[in-house]
Amino acid sequence: MxxxxxxxxxxxxxxxxxxxxxxxxxxxxxxxxxxxxxxxxxxxxxxxxxxxxxxxxxxxxxxxxxxxxxxxxxxxxxxxxxxxxxxxxxxxxxxxxxxxxxxxxxxxxxxxxxxxxxxxxxxxxxxxxxxxxxxxxxxxxxxxxxxxxxxxxxxxxxxxxxxxxxxxxxxxxxxxxxxxxxxxxxxxxxxxxxxALAGAAEHVVGLQSDIRALAQTKKQRFVYLGSGPLQGLARESALKLLELTAGEVVTYFDSPLGFRHGPKSVLDTDTLAVVYLSTDPYTRRYDLDIIAELRGQLGPDAVRVVSTEPIPDDLGRSVVLPGLAGLPDALVALPYLVFGQYLALFTSLDYGKTPDNPFPSGEVSRVVRGVTIYPMNGDR
Incomplete structure (x- = not known):
């Protein structure tokens, strides 16, 4: 490619x-x-x-x-x-x-x-x-x-x-x-x-054109879902997109089970949902359930699944990373994260932002400034 x-x-x-x-x-x-x-x-x-x-x-x-x-x-x-x-x-x-x-x-x-x-x-x-x-x-x-x-x-x-x-x-x-x-x-x-992780990440690097095309849909809302360790990945992906678009798009993260308990309200016709699929067979069942639900509500083009193996054809489009069989979610999170980084980068570009410095006026800085650290006084 x-x-x-x-x-x-x-x-x-x-x-x-x-x-x-x-x-x-x-x-x-x-x-x-x-x-x-x-x-x-x-x-x-x-x-x-x-x-x-x-x-x-x-x-x-x-x-x-x-x-x-x-x-x-x-x-x-x-x-x-x-x-x-x-x-x-x-x-x-x-x-x-x-x-x-x-x-x-x-x-x-x-x-x-x-x-x-x-x-x-x-x-x-x-x-x-x-x-x-x-x-x-x-x-x-x-x-x-x-x-x-x-x-x-x-x-x-x-x-x-x-x-x-x-x-x-x-x-x-x-x-x-x-x-x-x-x-x-x-x-x-x-x-x-x-x-194995590096090889899977190289596969994602080869998908840049596809990820760029996904970003060019210019969705206004992005939802990232993941279970267990992949919830931390979902949270990082949401932050990456929020940062690089300088807050112009709405981003949200959650677990597949937690998402139904109110946060699902964020979904509208201009939402892209990304689900990071667990490698654990038990956890994966819950991930597949939310994928089917999202596909029914948003349509297959508005749901992307990042996985280590193919998903059923009726559950929408997936990005399958090869060579990761048997690895736990915390490890596969590494190449999964490369997908999230590219999606944030290309979305930023298509929104006319400058990803290397999305806040040229300094409202948000690369290394946090302005924090006063107060001493702990007295006995603990």
Whole structure:
């Protein structure tokens, strides 16, 4: 299939390059972690053996959603408490989320490591938790969070490949590289899985013309649905589209079962629904039910299914990613996400936006500004 021409830099050239580089970036991530396995094992082995260990996956915005995708599979894999809690929630009400007497591994996802909440969250954990360790996943070697934890005996800083420190407004290769690193370090992902994920993502890269054609329908509302880890993916996809269109389109996310309980009211004749199909046979039944329902209400052209295997012909159009059989949802979320990134990019372009900088007047910034961090005073 012929690829869509790359937009020039002012339109979104950086973003489209950063989306397309992900398969190779993932291979590089896996290679780096293999080379550094002794250091990571030395830090994590005894820590993960603790039966009382609590793991918090934290970040802000897209980085927080990475934790939502990873948490369910890590919980099952490690048989430990694994909770995704955004830095914005921890900073606003730390005593609601941090437990003084519970040994805690705080896993921080941070593209730059310069967001005020990222720095404040690790500082609050140090202040309020008796025994805390830090795993910092970041893309910027000059970022404040990485530098603050580098060399500390209670911290492991893992840097992503330099090219994943996205220069575009939206997190694309930075997000997926940090998520993959987390799943390789703490989860069920194996080095050999990365090639399958990269191959599936390369398949999506080859579908750019089809995704561009879908974006050219210029729908006014986009709904993303996914179950379990894929609900975090749906949330990230909705945010990506909202960001890159500068809020001009309405986006919504939910689980297939939750969507019927009121949120389905968002549907109208100008809606595109995207359903990320689970690989779990039990969960998949609920996904297929909502697909049939949406197809009946919106028509087959207004429903897109992203799946690892074909769906029944009467359920509408699907994007089938090959080579992912047997992988859990948290892993297939990586190439699924590439589809969502392209749909956001091309929709942004067709709405006349500039994806590399959709807010040229600075109303929303790449690294959050204007946040005042207040000290915790008194006893905890």
């Amino acid at each position: 012929t690829h869509t021409a790359i937009p020039d830099q002012k339109d979104g050239g950086a973003t489209i390059l950063e989306i397309g580089q992900q398969p190779d970036a993932w291979r590089e991530v896996a290679g780096r972690l293999t080379e550094g396995v002794e250091q990571s094992d030395a830090f994590l082995r005894d820590l993960l053996a603790r039966p009382d260990l609590r793991i918090i996956l934290t970040g802000a915005g897209s980085s927080a959603f990475a934790g939502e995708i990873a948490a369910p599979v890590l919980r099952r894999h490690l048989h430990r408490r694994v909770e995704p809690i955004a830095t914005t929630d921890i900073v606003a009400s730390p005593l609601d989320h941090l437990e003084a007497e519970t040994p805690t591994l705080l896993v921080s996802f941070a593209r730059s490591g310069n967001s005020p909440e990222s720095l404040a969250t690790t500082a609050l954990a140090d202040q309020l938790v008796d025994h805390v360790w830090h795993l910092v996943l970041t893309c910027d070697r000059d970022g404040k969070l990485g530098r603050a934890h580098l060399g500390r005996p209670d911290s492991l800083v893992v840097y992503m490949p330099e090219r994943t420190n996205d220069s575009g407004f939206a997190m694309t290769s930075s997000l997926t590289s940090m998520l993959l690193s987390c799943l390789l370090l703490l989860g069920p992902a194996r080095a050999e899985d990365v090639e």
